[in-house]
Amino acid sequence: MGTPLYDITIYYNGNVIKDAPTDWDFRRTVNYIADFYHDRLNGYKPAKTGRICIHLGPTKNWDKPNYFGSICSYDNVIDENKYLTLSKSQKYKYILDILHLTVIEIADIYDWDKSVFNNAYKHIIESDFKFEKYYPEKKSKDRKHIGQIVLVKTEEKSKLYASIRTGDSSIKKVLLEKNNWYWFDSTYNFAKNCKWLDNSSFGLYKNGKNCYFSTNHNRTISDLTFNENDF
Template sequence: MPIIKDIQLLVPEDRDTNRIFFHQTRSISFLYSRLLPNLKIKEDKGILINCVSNLSKIDSMDGDLYTMFNYFSVFVKVDVNKFLCLSSDLQKKQSALDIIQEGMEKAADVFDWDKNIFRGIYKKIQNLNFQNTYTLMKKSSPNRYYVCNIICDQGVFQIDVYMEIKKKNGSIIKREKIFSVSNTYEQYIFEDWGTLSWKQNHKVEFADKDHKEIFQLTFLEKESPENLLWKLVKR
């Protein structure tokens, strides 16, 4: 049986508005998706939360507007324009979380899931201060003493990508932002970037899958952390 791995928000009444709304809510919908336990249903792999201005309009809408292959649809009344006018990222993240929570509890009614699961996720996201930070990839140095992590910090309007070096004991030597993308749908980064390779014990490269963009980091620890040698260049 498929496991629910993704939650997406859709504005079926206005596809132009939907593109903006989808990207501004994706940080929280992906964070919520990552925190889901193994929820199995017969056919679908995701939950599609349709955000409509009036629930009474559903019956008169073309079903093709609110369906997606392998996604189970639920409907939530949302004032999308009000959401888009919210003045801060934090307000938008809280609003997106509230919408998702209502949609997931409606899905829970259908599949007889324990709603406490989703209430726990809701609280955890608040405790994380809505921060959706995750590791895109990681790799140990040839001598196994260091680990390079590629970290994504996914926000309302962009995804920031960082290169980080840790010691094998878990302590961070340094983290530096290498680029940002305005497309907040994380799958594009997953598809475009995929090569992380150590050239020496103190030199590592991160590249896109076509090797058209390469970030090369050379570092060397000193006795004092303030004297760390750290050179990050784009080739």
């Protein structure tokens, strides 16, 4: 299967756009799009590639991608002055286009499955850049309830929702909310591990901490807390 592709990162090598830590707008924009794109690859594993690093600047300096271990690095041009004139949604589209074209160029060189990347690009466009990830439905042991986790991300926040169906009725409540740490974010792992803890509690129990929606109490019960820098 090869090394999992655990990260796509976009770097900026110019001087026109302010980047972190001076200004976080560009950094949040590219991190959000790269994380969204990476997640929509649905676990696809390019051969011998664990990470893709894309360097953007006013000029293109590399003839081909280069590898350091399993890290694949390549560069492309960003029109910095054009970027600064765009609206937020236009910035998302511009960065996504550069990211996708760069990855497709790499895929051509190394014979990766381009359909996976094309599908990721298409999904993000069709979703209007709204990050919503739906996890598989799970039935309670008594078969009375169906629970599903929905992960919703913005540039700054990650939220896990518990969506519960009981007969013809349904309810959707926030399980947890924390700062978004993009591809490192712990909400991905939390979402995968949510389950019916009993016939009325849907969520997770981790390291002695609870975070679940109770159908008996019709509310979220949680002692999980997150500080500003908690992944």
